[in-house]
Each structure stands twice: as C-alpha cells, then as structure tokens.
Amino acid sequence: MARGEWVYNGRGIWCSYKRTTLIVCLINIVVVLYVIHNLYNSLYMYPYNDSQSTFRYTPDQIRKMEESIQIRKASEPVELIKLVKQLKKGFLREDKVVELPQNSKQKLITEILARLRGVDARANATQKLEAVERWRKEKIKEAKGLVHGKTLNSTILPEEASDIARALSSDWADLAEEMGLWIPVEVINKEHDDKPDGEEEFDSRILPGRQLPPECHAELHTDYGGGAVRWGLTHHKASAYECCMACLDHAKRAKPGELKCNIWVYCPSETGCYSPDIYEHKNQECWLKYDKKPKLNFKDRYSESYRNAHPNAPLIVPWVSGVVSV
Structure with a gap:
C-alpha cells in the first residue's frame, strides 16, 4: 500500500491515501445531507404550514359566502335567458327555408293570378293585397286539413301539403319574393302621342342589339x-x-x-x-x-x-x- 510521510517537529507521521479519501467522502456526504434537509424544509414544510393557515374560514365567513351565492342566483335574468333561447330557436327555424318544387310554385302562381283577375279592375293596391292575403289563409287551411286527412278534392298533392303549409306561413315573405309577387302602390302608364298627323302609328324602328335570327x-x-x-x-x-x-x-x-x-x-x-x-x-x-x-x-x-x-x-x-x- 502506498504511504506518505509528513514531518512535524522532527517526528514523522504516516497516513495512508485510503484513510484520507474516506475522510473526504464522509465530509461530502454530511454536506449533501445538510443541503437536502434545508431544501426539503423550504419546499414542503413551509407551503404546508401556509396552506393550513390560508383555508381556515370562520363560520361567519362561510355564512356570508353562502348568502352571496344565493343573491347571485336570485339576480339572474331568468326571463331574459328564456327569451334568448326562444329567439335562437326561431332563427334556426327561419334558416331552414322550405324549398318547393317548380311545378308546385307554378300552381300557386296560377292560383294567385286567377284570384287577382277576379278583383275589380279599379281596385287599389290595398284591396289587391287583401285578396292575396285571403287566398293565402284559405290555402294554409286547405293544406293543414290535407295533412290531417280532412280536406277532399284539393289541388295540393298530399306529400307536399306539409311543405306548402309551412311555406305559406313562416316562409311566406321569401316565397312571395321568389315568385315575384310585388304589388306597387300605384301603377300609372301614360302615353304621350306627339306624332305628326299622317305619320304611321306603329313604331317600326329597329330593335336594339343583335339582329334576331x-x-x-x-x-x-x-x-x-x-x-x-x-x-x-x-x-x-x-x-x-x-x-x-x-x-x-x-x-x-x-x-x-x-x-x-x-x-x-x-x-x-x-x-x-x-x-x-x-x-x-x-x-x-x-x-x-x-x-x-x-x-x-x-x-x-x-x-x-x-x-x-x-x-x-x-x-x-x-x-x-x-x-x-x-
């Protein structure tokens, strides 16, 4: 084994390297254990103690918190929330517009025109609108009766009755616009006859655009x-x-x-x-x-x-x- 010799006051002291290494290692272990002990106390012991002191509420504090929760629930606008939900459902229904087949639309258009032809030629726009509105209500009643099997001799097909009833009710504005139903307040067509005497009555001018084949x-x-x-x-x-x-x-x-x-x-x-x-x-x-x-x-x-x-x-x-x- 290797040994070292130190001289102190004229006397030699013999010490092995193994013994020196063991001493140094023991010192290092003691230092590491001390550091770990301090870290453990700072990371776990202190927060634990703080948490115990933070979440300890008094009965009076608990009572006040319960009262605040009850007040908050009582102040909720329940009716407003219900109204908003109803509006959302209405908007969703409006988004689902009924699409009628072209032949069904054509039948409705023919019936509207027939109803308007039966109105007095001197009737104003309000009277014409009333005639169309009466037709619409009659048609809705007819369609709903057909759905429930209470209508006979109807011009509506049974499989289209439900869609027509909905289209004439909730989707009437969109359907009327799609069919081109528009009644102006007043329609005045005036002719200005300023042709000289003897000139041909009919306008024989060439139509604008390309020549028709x-x-x-x-x-x-x-x-x-x-x-x-x-x-x-x-x-x-x-x-x-x-x-x-x-x-x-x-x-x-x-x-x-x-x-x-x-x-x-x-x-x-x-x-x-x-x-x-x-x-x-x-x-x-x-x-x-x-x-x-x-x-x-x-x-x-x-x-x-x-x-x-x-x-x-x-x-x-x-x-x-x-x-x-x-």
Whole structure:
C-alpha cells in the first residue's frame, strides 16, 4: 500500500491515501445531507404550514359566502335567458327555408293570378293585397286539413301539403319574393302621342342589339300568354336577341319532366311596358313561357273597348314576342 510521510517537529507521521479519501467522502456526504434537509424544509414544510393557515374560514365567513351565492342566483335574468333561447330557436327555424318544387310554385302562381283577375279592375293596391292575403289563409287551411286527412278534392298533392303549409306561413315573405309577387302602390302608364298627323302609328324602328335570327320568330307589338318558367320581373336581358337566346338555352338545359321554354316576351320600351296584371313592368324584362298551344294576349294595339275598361292601357302594344320550336 502506498504511504506518505509528513514531518512535524522532527517526528514523522504516516497516513495512508485510503484513510484520507474516506475522510473526504464522509465530509461530502454530511454536506449533501445538510443541503437536502434545508431544501426539503423550504419546499414542503413551509407551503404546508401556509396552506393550513390560508383555508381556515370562520363560520361567519362561510355564512356570508353562502348568502352571496344565493343573491347571485336570485339576480339572474331568468326571463331574459328564456327569451334568448326562444329567439335562437326561431332563427334556426327561419334558416331552414322550405324549398318547393317548380311545378308546385307554378300552381300557386296560377292560383294567385286567377284570384287577382277576379278583383275589380279599379281596385287599389290595398284591396289587391287583401285578396292575396285571403287566398293565402284559405290555402294554409286547405293544406293543414290535407295533412290531417280532412280536406277532399284539393289541388295540393298530399306529400307536399306539409311543405306548402309551412311555406305559406313562416316562409311566406321569401316565397312571395321568389315568385315575384310585388304589388306597387300605384301603377300609372301614360302615353304621350306627339306624332305628326299622317305619320304611321306603329313604331317600326329597329330593335336594339343583335339582329334576331329566323328561329326566334320575333313579332313586334305582340304579347303572348302562357305559363311562366322564368319570371321577367327578376330576369332582365339587354336586348330581344339575348331574351330569345335565353329561351332556346332554357329548352336545351331543361331536365326530363320539366317545362321547356317555347315562348319569349321582351319589353324594349325605355318607359316600361303595360300588362293587365298587378305588376309594373320595366324596360328589359324577359319573360320565358311555355304553352302547348301558344295563344296571343294582344296584337298591334289594344282595342277601344279594352282601353275603356282599362284606362291605364296605352294605344300600342309595347311588347315584342316570339314562339320558338323545341
């Protein structure tokens, strides 16, 4: 074993390296244990003591906390919360708009027009609105009766009764807008006849836009009837040519079972066009229609007897129309 020799006061002291190492290690262990002891006391003992003193509430403090909780619950706006929930449900219902098939919409449109035709020609807008409102209520009653099996000889299909009742009730505004139902406060069509004597009565000027091809069969001062497959109130075209092309395109794109456009009616007049209905017809309206046997409503000019019955009617038929082959 290796040994070292130290000299002290003339005497030699022998000490082994192993004994020195053991002494140093013992000192280090004692230091480490002391440090761990101090860390343990600072991290665990003190927070524990603090927590014991922090969460000790007196009975009076507990009573006050319970009272504050009761006051907070009592002050909640219960009625307001219920109202907000009802509004949310209403908004969710409104978002789910009923989508009716095109043939069902067409039936409703036909019935509304029939009801309006039965109104006196001199009736004002309020009377016309009342007539439509009476029809709507009758139709809702008819549809609901059909749902419950209490209605016979109805024009409504049983499988569509529920949707029609809802569409005419909660979704009536959206449905009316989609069908183009709009009754103006007052419709006045005035004709300014300032042509010199002897000049041709009919306007023979060339229609604006591209020249119409032969397949459009365009007829000036002509208004054809038929069921609308596209409402002109919301369907405007820049020229009669584009209106005719829209009809031909509609016929090509129609799905099996759908009505194909075979009649187009266009308003080229900048001051609007006249028609014996509830609407105010404006320039560039393009009506796409279908009729198995197309029939004329008016040709060239309105008769004197008709103008006596309809004072707002002009002398000349302002529309230009055409019957196409599909």
